[in-house]
Amino acid sequence: MKRYLPFIAITLLAAVSAAFVIWAHLSRPEVFTSPGGSSAVAGKVCLIPIGEVPKADVAFAAAVLEADFGRDVVIADSLPLQEEYYYEERDQYSAAGFLKYVEANAPREAYRVVGLTAADITIRDLNFLFGMGRCPGRCAVMSTYRLGFYCSTEYRRRLRFAKLTVHEMGHTFGLLHCRRRTCIMKFAEGYVAVDFQRLAMCERCEEHFCGVAAVDREARRARLEAMLKKYGLWQEVGEAAGLTPPPAPADLTPEETEAG
Ligand SMILES: [Zn+2]
Numbered sequence: 001m002k003r004y005l006p007f008i009a010i011t012l013l014a015a016v017s018a019a020f021v022i023w024a025h026l027s028r029p030e031v032f033t034s035p036g037g038s039s040a041v042a043g044k045v046c047l048i049p050i051g052e053v054p055k056a057d058v059a060f061a062a063a064v065l066e067a068d069f070g071r072d073v074v075i076a077d078s079l080p081l082q083e084e085y086y087y088e089e090r091d092q093y094s095a096a097g098f099l100k101y102v103e104a105n106a107p108r109e110a111y112r113v114v115g116l117t118a119a120d121i122t123i124r125d126l127n128f129l130f131g132m133g134r135c136p137g138r139c140a141v142m143s144t145y146r147l148g149f150y151c152s153t154e155y156r157r158r159l160r161f162a163k164l165t166v167h168e169m170g171h172t173f174g175l176l177h178c179r180r181r182t183c184i185m186k187f188a189e190g191y192v193a194v195d196f197q198r199l200a201m202c203e204r205c206e207e208h209f210c211g212v213a214a215v216d217r218e219a220r221r222a223r224l225e226a227m228l229k230k231y232g233l234w235q236e237v238g239e240a241a242g243l244t245p246p247p248a249p250a251d252l253t254p255e256e257t258e259a260g
């Protein structure tokens, strides 16, 4: 299977009423600067709010991205919501349109560029999307709109947010959807499935990610742990088990061990 063919990998999340819905260190997230300058973002992750996004969500996304890569995150000036990406009949925005929007505004020198919106996004016949990442590529877009649906606590919402972020970044490094049930790169159908996933990648996905992104596996796990503790999410994630790679294929059904 051609794992690296460029395509838009749709991400994590949900089936509601039989229809598919899709799913996206430690920080200086308070730095607000324009992505236009060159050296300011060189080698860094650039986070671009699209439309109005609560600063707490922007800061949290930045913290997760920093933990994921061990790189600084620069928060760019917001981009306005574009009506050309709006589906009036659905009252939603085009995820693919937003991804192109991010790519069109991505500083060339940035390591990764992530668009974050509080607007509801979707694509084609799906009910909605949590996020979408170019696979492989540099850019992704994430929506916070539905993260709090069917969710009783802010902790759970934040953990979903962290999962979305790690998932989308995985796509940008060429990771397709994984068949292992609890791997963060699994395509999750439904909110319950998202909550069931670990934040951890399975060993295969983690090895690929750490290799291509050139990050140290243990250091990355330590950064994620520190971030989770900082936000009071350590218990919500399941403590050490939440960052432990999901079971090997022998523990899964044959269907789930098929190459993805
Ligand atoms: Zn995905």
Ligand SMILES: [Zn+2]
Residues within 6 Å of the ligand: 178, 179, 180, 183, 184, 185, 186, 201, 202, 203, 204, 205, 206
């Ligand atoms: Zn996996």
